[in-house]
Amino acid sequence: MTAPADILSVAKSFVPRSQTWLYHEVAHLRRHRVHVAAQELFKLREYPHEPVTRLASGRSLGALAERLTYRLLLRPPPVLCPQARRRLADLLAGGSFRLVQAHFGWVGREVAAEVDRRGLPFAVWLYGADVFHRGEARRLARSFSNRHYYCCTSHALRRALEELGCPAGRIRVFYPGVEVPERPPERRTGEAVRVISVGRLVGFKAPLSLVAVARALRDRGCRLEWQHLGNGPLRRRMERAIVAQGLADCFRIRGEVPHAEVLAAMAAADLMIHAARVQPDGRRESFGVVLAEAAALGLPIVSARVGGIPEVVRDGETGLLVEEDDWEGLTDMAGQLIADPERRAALGRAAHRYARETFELSAQVEKLDAFYDEVLA
16 A cells, blocks of 8 residues: 555546536545646535645636637637646646546646656546547547556446557546445335436437437326436427426426435435437447436436446346337336336345445545555555
């Protein structure tokens, strides 16, 4: 075991509610100290951590001028603005950091040269959009180095990295950790089945398909109380679809809510239905933290066999999976569980056990500490 070390963790933003796994990766380590440096800071009261340094505002005149120049050249602009890059260089020069890590591949590409110049170990954390998106994948493939480590959150991501040419021996897989209660919550049985879906309202989450599934279930005589937690660019289309399908009395979009409210809603639900698909540009679900959180609370899940989802939902054991875009199959599987509360309960108990064995936060933190010991040895 190595001596405790200072680690610099660089991100564009820390921490949006859609990236709570990033918070857990830095805030709960036991043996090493993480200093977060980010261009944008969010929700620090909800997700407290020290120390945190705001590098610079991405809305300064210098940042806007740089982005405009890149767009005129038809090139993607840097993620970190010029002032943020200079502030990061100052942090590295004045700090006692023994390891630097970057969150998302696009941040890793921008800070790698500065880290290498100082001879520090470097780890790049990859989460999905930076690997599966075809344009990002091409840029990422040009940046691989035998000197760096590449940490990802699923074996689906690991396989994609290997296909892109990442050195296999430099890849590490760490499942996002979640808090798992000793026992799942008790669930009451009511006339209406309480369905929950959680996620950003974006293309690869296929939110409009949830409305279609809800309409089909209702046509089959299922009594539903459905709530969706999450926001995004497809919200208005989804709201219009709910009204058009005559579901306004049973399907509600609550938008983005604090994480504690998400967990409370999961604990009170009977079933999670999680749609997913591969977008034309390649983006897809790389893991599904909300699925691990739902499993931890003993919630059975119906979802699609896309990306890293089968690593979280064990088909026939902790939930049910269908093939991508098989919305009729998703409806059938959900309908089976709605009609069978005993099977729902059995799948939920198995999901809780699996989450405790596989995703429990303290165990994942221990693995992270061990990885840092390995790198720093």
